[in-house]
Amino acid sequence: MQAVSNDDIITKTYEDVRVISFNQKKSPFLSELEINSFLDAVLKLKDTLSKSIGCIANLNTKFEEFTWKVNVDEIDEASLMAINVIISITKDLHSTLIRQYVNMAILRQKGIAIDEIKDFKYQIDVLKESFMDFESIYFNLPQMPQFTQTTKELSLIA
């Protein structure tokens, strides 16, 4: 085996340092402008996410309020059909939001906007729960004799 001379080592190290030093002088982290533009992009992303989170949270609150205002035993067939459409559209919205969340995998891996992404996912999960609750309240539970009988008996307690 051929011995590596000191000169070779020095030359190799010189080359390594020369290349790295040169490249680092071109690094965007030396440019305040580039760092600021990166931070601006992250802030813009967080802002967009926060707006989406607020929007979905607001919708989830409206769904809860809906269950206090629209009673299944007081609505007609047309209203029930409209509620069925609301459920379908919400399912579609949920699929769209899940696709958005999946596309955020790269951000999660890089540790960018982690809290916002977790909040976004939480609101998506609540949205799914909301349309499932609508299906229960307006379509499934009213068809269950035990449930309707309990409601009748409970209504008599005052």
Place this chain on the structure above:
Amino acid sequence: MNIFCTPRFRKEYLSLISNKTYRRMQECLFDYLFNKTLSDVLSGTKLNGSCPNPYIKKRLCGRGGYRLYYLVIPDKNNVFLLFIHPKTGSAGFDNISDETKSLLYKEGLDCIETNNLSTVSFDAAKNNILFD
């Protein structure tokens, strides 16, 4: 506001708080119920249509939190806790089935009618929930 719970709730609650993962549940429930008025607890998702005594599902403590099911009899200022479950961890699950919702509802009514209930109170110094 008077708060009661069914034997099922009490058993489930005590089992969950014995698990370190769910220690926060006590605080969540305490924050939601302690020193609150009836109008404070008339929120969440109402499951039983126009019934004057609401059957409610409530989300507690946001992300990774809990779901609480309870009945309210507003005229008597009474709240009846029926069931609680975490969303995450080994004892967690997403939702309960419609059959379980109906069963808990019926069970709650039966417990009210037979007075098979525990009284729920609070230890404010320790943020703790107590059963009689």
